[in-house]
Amino acid sequence: KAGVTQTPRYLIKTRGQQVTLSCSPISGHRSVSWYQQTPGQGLQFLFEYFSETQRNKGNFPGRFSGRQFSNSRSEMNVSTLELGDSALYLCASRPAGGGAGEQYFGPGTRLTVT
Amino acid sequence: AQSVSQHNHHVILSEAASLELGCNYSYGGTVNLFWYVQYPGQHLQLLLKYFSGDPLVKGIKGFEAEFIKSKFSFNLRKPSVQWSDTAEYFCAVNEWDKIIFGKGTRLHILP
Numbered sequence: 001k002a003g004v005t006q007t008p009r010y011l012i013k014t015r016g017q018q019v020t021l022s023c024s025p026i027s028g029h030r031s032v033s034w035y036q037q038t039p040g041q042g043l044q045f046l047f048e049y050f051s052e053t054q055r056n057k058g059n060f061p062g063r064f065s066g067r068q069f070s071n072s073r074s075e076m077n078v079s080t081l082e083l084g085d086s087a088l089y090l091c092a093s094r095p096a097g098g099g100a101g102e103q104y105f106g107p108g109t110r111l112t113v114t
Numbered sequence: 115a116q117s118v119s120q121h122n123h124h125v126i127l128s129e130a131a132s133l134e135l136g137c138n139y140s141y142g143g144t145v146n147l148f149w150y151v152q153y154p155g156q157h158l159q160l161l162l163k164y165f166s167g168d169p170l171v172k173g174i175k176g177f178e179a180e181f182i183k184s185k186f187s188f189n190l191r192k193p194s195v196q197w198s199d200t201a202e203y204f205c206a207v208n209e210w211d212k213i214i215f216g217k218g219t220r221l222h223i224l225p
Binding site: 033045048103105 | 158210211215217218
């Protein structure tokens with residue numbers, strides 16, 4: 001099976017712009033979670049989607065949003081970018097019935113905000 | 115809210131040395147615990163997990179971890195490290211349906 005894929009892999013944006021990141025889960029996985037990884041804060045949970053519904057949400061401002069499509073692909077959007085949004089954004093999927101920790105991660109999208 | 119502490123941010127060892135990385139979580143009850151590893155240039159991947167039963171769990175590549183409920187700890191161990199173990203290691207705990215990660219420990223193995 002193909003793994004979790006994320007596009008684009010690298011992105012450079014300017015403060016104030018908005019960005020959309022995409023994630024395709026492993027075939028058959030219906031849960032998709034998003035994380036922000038930075039050197040200072042480590043991995044922080046953004047949100048999780050299951051069957052097109054947001055099931056969990058972390059402590060991020062409303063500028064961070066996401067959605068999931070009927071084919072389980074997910075997108076994450078960040079509006080009004082700030083310098084502090086520079087990070088590696090990871091997507092993870094897990095199978096139905098899989099425990100919360102049994103997640104399969106993608107390679108990430110490296111976002112740089114200038 | 116649940117939190118995870120990893121005591122060492124950066125560890126440097128020589129090959130064949132023994133390894134122990136500390137991990138503590140903030141409160142008890144029923145928890146599921148995990149160690150993830152991120153090798154240079156690779157995806158984050160699950161190293162081992164504890165759900166219930168034997169508190170000593172074995173993972174891939176010779177790693178093991180011991181769950182000590184009274185200490186809220188889940189330390190990762192390996193008796194003899196190899197250069198290929200150079201990576202960043204993350205301890206994690208579930209909170210309901212979310213995973214809370216520690217800030218990671220960078221392990222550097224000297225050949």
